[in-house]
Amino acid sequence: MFFNRSRYFVRNTPNESFKIVVKNTNNKAELGRRGERLAAHYLEEQGFRILDRNWYFRKKEIDILAEEGRFLVVVEVKTRVGAYRIAPGGMISRRKQKFLTEAADAYLRKYGLDRDVRFDVVVIHFFDNQYQLEHIPDAFLPGE
Numbered sequence: 001m002f003f004n005r006s007r008y009f010v011r012n013t014p015n016e017s018f019k020i021v022v023k024n025t026n027n028k029a030e031l032g033r034r035g036e037r038l039a040a041h042y043l044e045e046q047g048f049r050i051l052d053r054n055w056y057f058r059k060k061e062i063d064i065l066a067e068e069g070r071f072l073v074v075v076e077v078k079t080r081v082g083a084y085r086i087a088p089g090g091m092i093s094r095r096k097q098k099f100l101t102e103a104a105d106a107y108l109r110k111y112g113l114d115r116d117v118r119f120d121v122v123v124i125h126f127f128d129n130q131y132q133l134e135h136i137p138d139a140f141l142p143g144e
Contacts, residue, residue: 031126035079036063039122042133048073057103064122065107072115074104076139078123091121092140101142117142 040050048066055062064075078091092100097119104117121139125132 031081032077032079035122035124036077038124038131038133039075039077040064042122042135043073043075046135052107055103055107057106058099060099060103062100062103062107065104067115068118070116071118072104072108072113073118073120074100075120075122076100078121079126080123081126091123097140097142 036053040053043064043066044050048068050064050066051072052065053063055065062074063077064073066073066075076092076096100119101117104119107113108115108117118138119140119142121136123134123136125134
């Protein structure tokens with residue numbers, strides 16, 4: 001279940017290197033890393049404290065783990081080129097949701113944290129030397 005509490009903004013790309021990455025869509029890994037950096041920067045601007053980036057659990061990764069108030073926030077970042085939109089329900093498969101839930105539990109146990117967990121999605125669309133960032137808090141609830 002997705003909630004309609006998204007936050008959007010559009011900005012010019014911060015430097016020339018973003019323009020190069022956007023034009024070279026063959027380099028998907030670099031595009032993803034750029035998107036994750038923008039997402040982390042955005043979250044910090046919003047008052048989140050970044051705890052970890054690219055944290056691995058069972059050979060898969062969580063893009064960003066952050067803290068906001070009493071919450072451990074697990075953030076999945078989706079980076080796309082072009083001004084098209086993806087329906088929120090199609091962004092994270094049930095399998096990925098299950099993995100993120102298990103990984104969040106493992107993170108809490110590993111670091112001895114007692115926090116509520118929230119799952120957010122940040123979608124970044126690069127287009128025309130700009131990017132649009134959409135933040136979807138509570139993008140899914142575990143076990144839905």
